[in-house]
Amino acid sequence: MGVKVIIPTPLRQFAGKRESVDLEANTVAEALGSLTSQFGELKKHLYSDDGRLRSFVNVYVNDEDIRYLQKEKTTLQQGDTISIVPSIAGGTE
Amino acid sequence: MKESSANNPAALSKEEVLRYSRHLIMPEVGMEGQLKLKKAKVLLVGAGGLGAPLGLYLAAAGVGRLGIIDFDAVDFTNLQRQVTFGTSDVGRKKLEAARERLSNLNPEIQIDAYETRLTSENALDIVREYDIVADGTDNFPTRYLVNDACVLLGKPNVYGSIFRFEGQASIFGYPGGPCYRCLYPEPPPPGLVPSCAEGGVLGVLPGIIGCIQAMETLKLILGNGEPLVGRLLLFDALRMRFREMKLRKNLECLVCGEHRTITKLIDYAEFCGIRGEEVEAKPLDIPEITPRDLKARLDRGDDIYILDVREPHEYQICNLRGHLIPLGDLPRRVSELDSSREIVAHCRSGKRSGEAVQFLQKAGFHKIWNLKGGILAWSDEVDPSVPKY
Numbered sequence: 288m289g290v291k292v293i294i295p296t297p298l299r300q301f302a303g304k305r306e307s308v309d310l311e312a313n314t315v316a317e318a319l320g321s322l323t324s325q326f327g328e329l330k331k332h333l334y335s336d337d338g339r340l341r342s343f344v345n346v347y348v349n350d351e352d353i354r355y356l357q358k359e360k361t362t363l364q365q366g367d368t369i370s371i372v373p374s375i376a377g378g379t380e
Numbered sequence: 381m382k383e384s385s386a387n388n389p390a391a392l393s394k395e396e397v398l399r400y401s402r403h404l405i406m407p408e409v410g411m412e413g414q415l416k417l418k419k420a421k422v423l424l425v426g427a428g429g430l431g432a433p434l435g436l437y438l439a440a441a442g443v444g445r446l447g448i449i450d451f452d453a454v455d456f457t458n459l460q461r462q463v464t465f466g467t468s469d470v471g472r473k474k475l476e477a478a479r480e481r482l483s484n485l486n487p488e489i490q491i492d493a494y495e496t497r498l499t500s501e502n503a504l505d506i507v508r509e510y511d512i513v514a515d516g517t518d519n520f521p522t523r524y525l526v527n528d529a530c531v532l533l534g535k536p537n538v539y540g541s542i543f544r545f546e547g548q549a550s551i552f553g554y555p556g557g558p559c560y561r562c563l564y565p566e567p568p569p570p571g572l573v574p575s576c577a578e579g580g581v582l583g584v585l586p587g588i589i590g591c592i593q594a595m596e597t598l599k600l601i602l603g604n605g606e607p608l609v610g611r612l613l614l615f616d617a618l619r620m621r622f623r624e625m626k627l628r629k630n631l632e633c634l635v636c637g638e639h640r641t642i643t644k645l646i647d648y649a650e651f652c653g654i655r656g657e658e659v660e661a662k663p664l665d666i667p668e669i670t671p672r673d674l675k676a677r678l679d680r681g682d683d684i685y686i687l688d689v690r691e692p693h694e695y696q697i698c699n700l701r702g703h704l705i706p707l708g709d710l711p712r713r714v715s716e717l718d719s720s721r722e723i724v725a726h727c728r729s730g731k732r733s734g735e736a737v738q739f740l741q742k743a744g745f746h747k748i749w750n751l752k753g754g755i756l757a758w759s760d761e762v763d764p765s766v767p768k769y
Contacts, residue, residue, distance in 0.1 A: 296546045300708050306619075328708070342566040350625050372614065372625065374564040375543040376520045377429075377581060 288313055292322055292369045301328035315346060316359040318369055333371070343374040389419045389444065396488055400442050413602045414442060420601040423447040423510040425498055425526055427474045429586030430516030430540050430593060432464040437594040438514075439482040439489055443601070446482065447492040447510055450474045457769075461583035498522055500645035503529040512600055514538045514593050516586075520567035521648035527552060527560035528645055531635050538597050540589040545582045545617040547589035550608055550627060551596055553636075557609040562630035562637075567652045585617050666734050669749040671761040674724055687717065687725040689736040698755060698766050700726065707732045710739060719745045726751035726758070728769070 291309050294302045302308065303326060310325075312318035319340075323330040335341050346353045347370040353361045363369075392400070392414060403409040403417075420443050424431050427450035438446055454462070454469045454477055462474075469477040475493040482491055494506060498517075507513060507529045515526045515537055523541075530537040530553040537553040539560065552559045592613065599605050612625040635642040669677075677684060686702030688695060695704050705713050707727070717723065723745065725733040730753050737750045751758065759766040 296544045341568070343564050343568040345563065345625075347625050350623075352626060352628065354630075355626075355628055370614075370623070370625065372548075372612070374520070374568060375541045375546070375548060376523055376567075377518055377542045 288363045288365045288367065290318055290363050290365075290367045290369055292318060293371065295371055295373055297373055297375060298329060298332055298371065301332055302326045312363055314359065314363060315348065315353055315361045315369065318363065319346070319359070332373075345372045346370070347372060390415065392418070393488075396442070399486070399488070403441070408604050409602060413604075416601050416603075417442045417598070418444040420512070421445040421447070421510040422597055422601075423449070423507060423513045424516060425449050425513060425522065426516035426518065427462075427464065427478045428452070428458065428516060428518065429461045429542065429581065429583075430514075430590040431478075432462045433587050433590035434514050434516060434594050434597070435464055435478055435482055436485065437591060438597060439486045439491075441594075441598055442486065443489065443597075445490045445492065445510075447494060447506070448475060448478055449494040449496065449498050449506065450478070451495055451497055461581065461586050463587065498525060500525060500648065503645060504533065507533055507535060510535065512536050512538060512597055514540075514597055516540060516590065516593070519652075521652045521654060523560060524567065524651060525645065525648045528635050528642060531559050531561075532644070536600055538593045538600070540586075540593040542581055542585050542589050544580055545585055547585055547592075547615040547617070549589055549592045549596070549613045549615070550611060551600070554600075554607065554609045556629070558627050558629040559633060559636045561635050562633045563612065563627060565630070565634065569653050582617060585615075588615065588617070666737050667749045668730075668752040669724055670752050671758040674751060675762045683721065685718070685721045685723045687723050687733075687736070688727070689725055689733050690727050694728065694769075697769050698759075700755065700758065700766075702726065707736055710736055714740070714743055717745070719747070722747045722749075724749045724751050726754050728754045729756055730754040 289309065290312055291307050293307045294305055299305060308322060310318060310321045312321055319333060323333065333341060333344055348356060348361055348367055397404065400414050403414050404411060422438055422443050424434050424446065427435065427448050435448065452474050454465045454472055454474055456470055458465060459467065464478050464481050475495050479491050479493050496502060503525055513526060513530050513535055517523055517526065526537060535553060536551055539552050540549045596608050599607055610627050612627045614623045614625065631637050634640060686700055688699060688702035688704045689707040691706050692704065705716065725736045725748065727733040730750060733754065734750050737748050740748050755766060756768050759768050
């Protein structure tokens with residue numbers, strides 16, 4: 288399935304400054320695997336050492352949080368948009 | 381201080397009717413709504429980029445009591461986005477300047493100034509006084525503290541957060557709705573996500589996100605419309621796009637879930653992996669050189685290679701004529717460096733170059749130092765003509 292992964296601003300520096308990446312994948316795990324094999328630096332920002340998705344990084348398929356779907360096993364449809372949304376803290380100084 | 385109208389929360393004075401006339405002639409607000417605003421008590425955490433539009437619009441709208449927590453002073457780098465303050469306010473306490481500006485904007489309202497850091501010790505006592513909290517903080521410990529205090533006290537928390545040209549907004553802690561921990565159970569470890577001071581922010585962005593927070597705050601008070609509950613609004617200013625993600629209450633949430641374990645405020649610095657007040661989680665084994673010592677050695681004619689690990693656009697602001705390799709590019713460009721030479725790495729403040737030094741040490745470089753305090757310290761101690769940014 289052809290899907291689009293939207294890279295959030297704080298992580299773009301680890302993804303060749305790309306705003307989004309188009310790739311082929313059948314599940315969220317495949318999509319993120321393909322993404323991190325293209326951009327190795329991204330891996331430690333998305334996964335903890337034990338290989339689990341970090342708890343301050345949420346992944347959405349279209350507008351639904353994968354934690355409430357089948358997590359990384361969530362299957363993808365042609366044209367789906369995957370959004371990586373990390374927590375950001377900025378506001379003032 | 382004018383007290384007359386504040387003393388009668390059940391009616392508007394003639395002056396107030398005139399001041400709020402554009403609200404009063406709207407059926408969605410009207411006299412009933414304006415009196416709700418007058419009776420409302422809103423706490424602003426932070427008087428910075430998000431706090432500026434929040435304070436200005438909520439004061440202008442006639443929110444009867446505004447609490448503001450901040451302990452910073454205004455500096456020149458704030459003026460690019462913190463529109464409450466003017467150039468003549470630089471050096472003053474933000475609270476003092478904000479109180480003056482907001483009182484001038486609307487003398488009818490009460491402003492409570494808390495010159496303190498929000499802590500686990502004082503948060504419940506302060507938050508308890510208000511109906512709604514608008515969170516404009518810039519760090520994870522305070523975000524989690526505000527969230528937990530609001531959940532424990534049952535107060536809605538109007539959330540906004542920004543980074544460079546992206547923003548997030550939502551309402552947490554609304555009855556039956558999710559909280560910040562439902563969205564993000566844990567903060568990132570320090571250093572993994574760049575802060576605003578490192579990452580920068582387009583000045584209008586906090587204006588837009590802060591205005592969204594102000595609008596949602598007014599809607600909560602008025603009880604009108606569809607509040608931003610259960611939805612995470614994502615804003616990308618560069619592409620001028622708003623997107624919305626579904627946000628669900630996490631049944632396993634530690635503070636608002638079915639089996640909650642957090643029933644009182646905790647140590648948020650520890651929770652966020654931060655010891656002390658500084659985010660610098662700097663191990664002690666990074667060799668450093670002070671700007672003065674570096675200058676002395678360069679003046680003596682020592683052969684020292686200056687490595688600048690900032691970004692190209694920062695190099696254009698000012699530089700020490702070093703060789704530029706941005707920190708992110710260092711792993712693949714390390715071959716450009718000669719490990720037999722003495723190398724001093726620097727960045728703006730010394731943080732990124734500290735990471736560069738650690739990386740290069742692991743890569744086998746032994747004659748390498750971090751310029752202590754970066755280009756900021758160089759400007760202070762050696763060459764004031766180098767601009768600080």
